[in-house]
């Protein structure tokens with residue numbers, strides 16, 4: 001099997017497993033993830049944090065969004081992500097892939113102001129590699145010079161943590177991985 005097929009198979013397997021979580025299980029595990037993030041220094045010291053609105057039973061980070069940070073969320077525009085500030089109660093729109101997005105009129109966040117990026121993933125491994133839905137959105141973002149050095153934390157449920165995932169030359173390592181069990185720092 002080539003790497004593309006391997007990724008595709010893994011993706012299907014893990015998304016299916018995640019979809020089979022009961023609603024209570026999903027909520028409980030998501031809350032543990034939020035708690036683990038709140039206890040982490042990278043999170044505590046960050047003023048501006050980029051995050052995501054959960055789809056397909058990804059870990060739900062909603063309880064964090066009312067904590068005292070400047071929050072940013074992406075809009076998918078062509079093959080890129082554009083980041084806008086968003087605070088609870090502000091309007092949201094349904095964008096590409098059915099993902100909630102801030103209004104295009106919300107202020108754009110510049111990379112020099114970003115302290116931390118919380119990255120959704122289908123799976124991660126102990127080396128900090130990440131498998132996503134295959135759109136390459138975060139790969140392209142993290143390969144652009146302005147975004148390259150910003151700390152990243154991959155967000156997954158513990159069952160999606162693998163010893164070794166297939167990876168390609170454009171894959172950038174995460175700085176840490178947060179699960180419902182703990183936060184794992186990746187050493188380079």
Ligand SMILES: Nc1nc2c(c(=O)[nH]1)N(C=O)[C@@H](CNc1ccc(C(=O)N[C@@H](CCC(=O)O)C(=O)O)cc1)CN2
Pocket residue numbers: 052053054055058074076081097099120121132133134135136137138
């Ligand atoms: N909550 C959340 N928001 C996010 C992401 C994410 O992973 N999670 N993204 C992370 O990048 C971006 C959106 N990326 C996505 C990329 C592909 C598909 C998707 O549905 N792809 C098709 C298959 C496409 C193909 O294989 O060509 C599918 O899975 O059916 C969805 C979202 C930005 N926002």
Ligand SMILES: Nc1ncnc2c1ncn2[C@@H]1O[C@H](COP(=O)(O)OP(=O)(O)OP(=O)(O)O)[C@@H](O)[C@H]1O
Pocket residue numbers: 007130131132133134135136137138139140143168170171
């Ligand atoms: N830096 C880059 N420049 C150009 N194309 C890229 C870059 N990174 C990734 N891609 C393209 O994006 C596609 C998806 O990559 P990959 O399978 O690694 O996505 P993913 O990490 O699973 O998805 P996502 O980041 O959307 O969650 C690849 O087929 C590749 O052609």
